[in-house]
Amino acid sequence: MLKNKFLAISFILFVLSNFSLKSQNFGTVTGRIISQATKKSLSGVTVRVLNTTLGAISKSDGSFEIKNVPVGIQQIQFTLIGYETYVYSDLSVISGKPVFIEIELVEKVIQLEGAEVKSSFFQKRIDAVTSTQYLNFEDIRRAPGVQEDVIRATALLPGVNVTAAGRNDLIVRGGAPFENLFIVDNIEVNNINHFGSQGSTGGPLSLINLDYVRNVEFSSGGFGVRYGDKTSSITNISLRNGNENQFGGKLNLSATGFGINLEGPLNNKGSWIISARRSYLDLIFQAAGFGFVPQYWDFMTKGNYRIDNNNTITFLGISAINDVKLNNDNEDKKYNNSRVAIPDQYQNFSGLTWRYFFDKGFLTSTIASAYTRFTTFQNDSNLIEIFRNNSKEGEIILKNELDYIIGDKSEIIIGNQLKYGAILDYKIKVPGFLRIDNNGIPQPLELDTTFNTIKNATYINFSTAFGTSKIAFGLRSDYYNFTNGSFYLSPRLSYTFTLNENSSFILSLGRYYQSPSYIWLLSNKEKSLKPIMADQIVLGYSHTPLEDVKVQFEIYYKKYENYPARIFRPQAVLSPSGFDDVSSDIPFGLEPLSSSAEGNSRGAELFIQKKLSDIPLYGLLSLTYSQSEFTSLDGLTRPSSYDSRFILNLSAGYRIGSTWEISSKFRYATGTPTTPFLEDGKLNFERYNEGERLADFNSLDLRIDKRWNFSWGMLITYLDIQNLYGNKNISGVRWDKRKAKPVFQESLGVLPSIGISAEF
Numbered sequence: 001m002l003k004n005k006f007l008a009i010s011f012i013l014f015v016l017s018n019f020s021l022k023s024q025n026f027g028t029v030t031g032r033i034i035s036q037a038t039k040k041s042l043s044g045v046t047v048r049v050l051n052t053t054l055g056a057i058s059k060s061d062g063s064f065e066i067k068n069v070p071v072g073i074q075q076i077q078f079t080l081i082g083y084e085t086y087v088y089s090d091l092s093v094i095s096g097k098p099v100f101i102e103i104e105l106v107e108k109v110i111q112l113e114g115a116e117v118k119s120s121f122f123q124k125r126i127d128a129v130t131s132t133q134y135l136n137f138e139d140i141r142r143a144p145g146v147q148e149d150v151i152r153a154t155a156l157l158p159g160v161n162v163t164a165a166g167r168n169d170l171i172v173r174g175g176a177p178f179e180n181l182f183i184v185d186n187i188e189v190n191n192i193n194h195f196g197s198q199g200s201t202g203g204p205l206s207l208i209n210l211d212y213v214r215n216v217e218f219s220s221g222g223f224g225v226r227y228g229d230k231t232s233s234i235t236n237i238s239l240r241n242g243n244e245n246q247f248g249g250k251l252n253l254s255a256t257g258f259g260i261n262l263e264g265p266l267n268n269k270g271s272w273i274i275s276a277r278r279s280y281l282d283l284i285f286q287a288a289g290f291g292f293v294p295q296y297w298d299f300m301t302k303g304n305y306r307i308d309n310n311n312t313i314t315f316l317g318i319s320a321i322n323d324v325k326l327n328n329d330n331e332d333k334k335y336n337n338s339r340v341a342i343p344d345q346y347q348n349f350s351g352l353t354w355r356y357f358f359d360k361g362f363l364t365s366t367i368a369s370a371y372t373r374f375t376t377f378q379n380d381s382n383l384i385e386i387f388r389n390n391s392k393e394g395e396i397i398l399k400n401e402l403d404y405i406i407g408d409k410s411e412i413i414i415g416n417q418l419k420y421g422a423i424l425d426y427k428i429k430v431p432g433f434l435r436i437d438n439n440g441i442p443q444p445l446e447l448d449t450t451f452n453t454i455k456n457a458t459y460i461n462f463s464t465a466f467g468t469s470k471i472a473f474g475l476r477s478d479y480y481n482f483t484n485g486s487f488y489l490s491p492r493l494s495y496t497f498t499l500n501e502n503s504s505f506i507l508s509l510g511r512y513y514q515s516p517s518y519i520w521l522l523s524n525k526e527k528s529l530k531p532i533m534a535d536q537i538v539l540g541y542s543h544t545p546l547e548d549v550k551v552q553f554e555i556y557y558k559k560y561e562n563y564p565a566r567i568f569r570p571q572a573v574l575s576p577s578g579f580d581d582v583s584s585d586i587p588f589g590l591e592p593l594s595s596s597a598e599g600n601s602r603g604a605e606l607f608i609q610k611k612l613s614d615i616p617l618y619g620l621l622s623l624t625y626s627q628s629e630f631t632s633l634d635g636l637t638r639p640s641s642y643d644s645r646f647i648l649n650l651s652a653g654y655r656i657g658s659t660w661e662i663s664s665k666f667r668y669a670t671g672t673p674t675t676p677f678l679e680d681g682k683l684n685f686e687r688y689n690e691g692e693r694l695a696d697f698n699s700l701d702l703r704i705d706k707r708w709n710f711s712w713g714m715l716i717t718y719l720d721i722q723n724l725y726g727n728k729n730i731s732g733v734r735w736d737k738r739k740a741k742p743v744f745q746e747s748l749g750v751l752p753s754i755g756i757s758a759e760f
Contacts, residue, residue, distance in 0.1 A: 025709075026068045028098040029091065030245050033062045033078060036104040037405055039355065039362045042080060045105070050075040050087070051614070069093050071709045072658030075613065076101070083107050087121045089548070089612045090138035096713030096760050100243045102214065109409045109465040110498050121548040121611035123215065130222040130494070130508045130538040130554060133157050133607070136215045137240075142653060144665040145701030145722045147255045147753070148210045150237060151182075151193070156649045158554070158605035158622040159220040160233075161642065161669055163577040164731035165699070165723075165747040168193065169202025171642040172220050173558060174601030174628025175232030176575045177202040178517060179532075183227075183236045184208065185302075185316045187351045187368045188397065188417075192237075194279075194296045195322050195343045197578035198374050198391065199517035199588050207298045207320040207347065209275050211250060211261050214240035221556055222508035222538040225459040225474030225492050226401070226415055231512045231534040231560070239316065241304045242271030248713075249760055255720060255753035256281065257296075270305035270312075282325070291333030292340060297321040310357045317350035328383060335381045335738065339581045344375040351397070361404040368397040371423065378582050386431060387582045393518055394423030410464040413474075421453035424518055428590065435586050437568045438685075445590055447522060454481040455515060470496040480515045484530045484595065488513045502544045509537040520564065520574070520589040530562040530595035548613040551606075558601040563630060564589070565597035570633035571688035573597045575641040584734060585683065599630035599640065612655065619652030638689045639673050646670045653703075661705040669697040674733050677742045681735040694732070700724040713760035722751040 029049070033042045041062030048055040049069055056064040076088045083105040093099055123134045135153055146152035151168040154160060161171040169177040178200040182192050190196075193203025217236040219227075227234045242263035250261040259277030266272050282295035298320040306312050322345040328334045351368025371394035378387040401415035426449050432442025461474035476490040492510030499505070513531040520529065540554035564574040568591050579587045603626030612618040624647040628640040646669065653663030671694030676684045701722050708715040723729070726749040736743045 025071055025095070027071050027093040027095045028245075029066045029069050029074070029076065029093060029101070030098045031064055031101040031103060032244075033058050033064065033103045033105060035083075036106050037403070037411065038357070038360070039403075040357055042083075042105060044080060045083075046077075046079040048077045048079070050077055065098075071095050071714075072707075073612070073655065078103055078105060080105060084120060086123070087547070087613075089121050090136060092138075092707075092714070094714040094759060095709055095711060097243065097248045098245045100241075100245060102240060110468055110470060120544070121613060122544070122550050122609075130506045130540040131159070131556070132217060132219040132223070133609075134215055134217055137210065137213050140210055140213065140216070142661065142663055142703065142705060143651065144663050144703035144720060145699075147205065147720075149206045150208050150210060150213060150216055151206045151235065154216065154218045154235060156620060156622060156651055156665070157218055157220070158552075158607045158624050159556075159603070159626070159647075160624075161644050161647050163202065163642070164745075165697075165729055166731075167202055167204055167578060168206065169197070169200070169577045170233065171644070172233040173556060173603065174626055174640055174642055175558075176200070176642065177577050179230055179232035179514060181227060181230035181234045183234065184318070184349070185237070185239050185314070185351070186353055186364065186366045186399065187316065187349055187370070188419075189349050189370055190393070190395075191347075191372070194298070194320055195294065195345060196347070196372070197576065198372075198376070198389075198393075199519040200576055200578060202578050205256060207296075207318065208237060208239075209259070209261070209277065209298070209300050211252070212239045212273060212275065212300065212302070214238045221536050221558065222494065222510065224472065224494070225461050225476035225490065225510075226413060228457050228459070228476050228478060228490065228512065229455065229514055231514045231532055231558075239302060242266075242273040242302070244268075244271045250757055252277070252755070252757045254755040254757075266303060266305055269307075270303065273300065273302040275300045286327075291327045291329075291337050293325045293327060295323060295325075312355045314353045314355075315351070316353075317348070319346075319348040319350075321346055331381075334383065338379055338381040339583070339734075341376050341378045341387065341579050341582050341587065346373040347371070360406075361402065364399075364401045364403075366397070366399045368399075370395050370397065387434060387587070388427075388429045389588070390427040391519070392423050392425040394421075396420045396422050406464075409466070410462070412463075413459075413461040415457075415459050417455075417457045419453075419455040421451075421455075421518065424452060425450045426519070426522055428522065430582075430587070430590055434582055435568075435591065436682075438570055443568070445523065449522065451482075451521075453518070455479070468498040470498075474510075478513050478515075478531070480531060482521060482527060483515055484527050488531060488533075504542050506540045506542065507538070509535075511535050516564065516593075517589065520593060523589075523591050524593055528595075529564070529593060532563055532595075533561045535559045548611040548615075550609045552608075553604070553606050555604045556602065560597075560599040560601075560630070562595040563597035563599055564593040564595060565632045567592040567594055567633065569685050569688070571636065571638070571685045573599070573630045573632050573640075577641075581734065594633060597630055597632045599628065601626060601628035601640075603627065616655035617652070618654075620649070621651075622649045623647070641689060642672055643689075644669050644672050659707045659709075661707075663703045663705075665701045667697065667699055667701075671696050671730075677733075677735055681737065681740070695730050697729045699727055699729060713758065715756070715758050717756045718754065720753045720755070722753070723747065723749060726750045 043060045045058040058064045140153040163169040196203040247264035257279035261275040263273045285293045304314045349370040353366040356363045374391040376389040399417040430445040432444035456479040459476040463472035478488045490511045494508040497505045512534045516529045538556045543551045606623045609620040631637045648668040651665040673689035674691040676691040703720045705718045729747040730744045732745040
């Protein structure tokens with residue numbers, strides 16, 4: 001099957017390279033420019049295509065248009081007095097349709113005497129704090145080995161590790177995957193993955209269509225009070241609007257599936273987007289004779305409309321269908337399938353956002369819903385069901401936020417978010433041999449229950465600049481009606497000291513709370529669990545020696561309290577990262593827990609990034625050293641399950657002319673702790689995380705892209721080779737019943753993939 005795919009793509013490339021279509025050498029760049037602080041349109045912005053004489057001035061509605069722009073990758077500069085000059089360095093111009101971009105400019109609040117006006121290739125934020133990085137569409141699309149997955153791309157950033165090569169469960173500064181927050185266009189989503197892990201945030205692949213990602217803001221700590229109910233990180237995904245000038249679309253054949261995107265203008269006051277994708281993993285798995293055959297669909301629609309100069313509305317809807325078919329036609333397949341919890345899921349989240357603008361700020365209101373239906377089961381090798389989980393989790397979300405500018409250098413943000421757990425329905429059966437307590441006694445669990453919850457967060461943040469400094473202070477109050485204690489206060493502070501135009505120090509400290517995942521509540525008495533608490537302090541230094549180069553160094557310390565300790569496993573804390581075999585441990589936190597464990601994480605991070613500029617070289621280096629440990633009910637301190645001490649990412653790419661691009665990524669991470677097995681195949685929790693560490697992870701990925709421009713649009717093809725030298729990386733250890741011994745879970749060897757997309 002794979003050989004046939006390569007032959008087909010090779011034939012297409014040969015035909016395209018030898019068959020000439022009449023193409024145009026020029027395209028049109030259009031867009032809209034707004035203030036990041038007030039979200040209002042900016043007029044009078046000078047827009048220039050660098051290295052050309054082309055340019056434009058934005059109109060009263062912030063729009064601009066530049067015609068006869070040479071096709072290929074262009075750099076667009078945006079300049080306005082009183083605002084930071086910004087260069088968009090990765091704009092792909094095609095001849096078939098106008099390219100539409102949306103730009104937010106940051107107002108200067110710190111004026112340095114004698115400082116020259118410089119362009120920046122790095123996106124800035126008025127509320128920038130420590131530990132925050134930004135990725136745009138091209139940063140993610142061209143990254144080798146990430147399969148155009150938004151979440152996998154963030155694993156290149158400092159402080160981030162993953163649990164296994166085939167998954168995107170993020171380990172951020174030693175925190176478990178369930179500690180990460182994901183936001184899509186102002187909607188908080190518990191899990192944005194196909195086959196997502198219940199009660200956590202990871203999965204094999206993101207369901208977000210990369211083609212409509214405008215940028216991703218990732219913070220590994222120290223974030224402000226508008227974000228909460230998570231203790232490790234936020235991934236804030238902003239989706240772009242559709243093309244406001246003409247109808248267009250895209251056909252995709254990627255490493256994981258194929259799909260179609262369509263977009264166009266809406267009554268000259270907005271735009272619309274629709275997309276649909278289907279995986280072809282089932283075709284490959286069936287052709288290869290696998291017994292486990294997964295497939296998925298996902299769909300997205302978005303519309304935005306400017307009612308008038310003061311009011312806009314935006315609608316977003318994303319849904320996914322995930323299912324697995326089993327082929328049990330021989331004993332080997334029956335055995336292999338008996339070691340996997342089969343996940344069938346339906347996911348949907350949608351929301352309507354209204355934004356009202358006034359002279360000194362804006363008001364944003366979002367009403368949304370998020371729903372997932374989980375159907376998970378596992379059979380033994382005789383096809384007898386041993387585990388069943390039929391669950392529904394749905395929330396209704398109402399969020400209101402006021403951003404108000406005070407004078408020239410101060411801002412106040414006031415907000416409230418209400419989450420109503422309207423659909424929490426669980427039908428679960430766990431037999432006793434899968435749920436044994438610390439005395440070796442089976443504790444079967446069978447329940448059929450429904451309940452509701454309320455989460456409410458109210459927050460206020462004030463920031464101001466004085467001299468060469470900026471300070472922000474915020475206070476957040478979280479209310480949970482299902483925890484031991486209802487109200488929790490989180491003060492947070494950040495301070496920035498600007499040394500010069502290129503350098504600054506940033507300090508942030510604060511308290512963070514996270515409520516228990518809904519499924520954890522099922523095995524515990526009502527209101528017996530407390531929210532996890534984490535106090536964090538981060539000190540950072542940022543330096544931009546060149547306008548396209550950034551260097552950042554940070555040290556951090558994070559202290560946990562009220563962490564969920566496992567009563568049946570008194571040596572351990574809860575640290576699930578997705579279950580592919582419920583017989584290996586008690587799944588999904590379906591066990592008695594105690595909010596009494598403590599822990600800490602500490603480390604240092606170096607990050608260097610080079611943006612694409614006149615020098616057609618781009619890349620990044622991230623280096624992390626960290627330690628994380630927890631103390632559970634037995635009073636002993638042990639390394640955490642995700643204690644990987646060193647992580648190195650080195651990624652670089654080079655553009656060859658306007659049509660070819662080659663990039664590569666090397667990743668290295670030291671191994672995490674393991675727990676040895678007893679002779680009967682059960683984990684020896686007396687030596688929890690005291691076994692031999694896994695072998696160090698290292699892999700090299702390579703990607704080659706080629707673009708063709710035609711009169712109707714553009715064709716992009718790529719070859720992506722993961723694990724180029726075929727290293728058998730080990731992601732874990734599991735017990736093999738047939739061999740009666742532990743075996744390593746090894747990754748695949750060399751994994752090539754190919755893709756082609758036609759944009760029109």
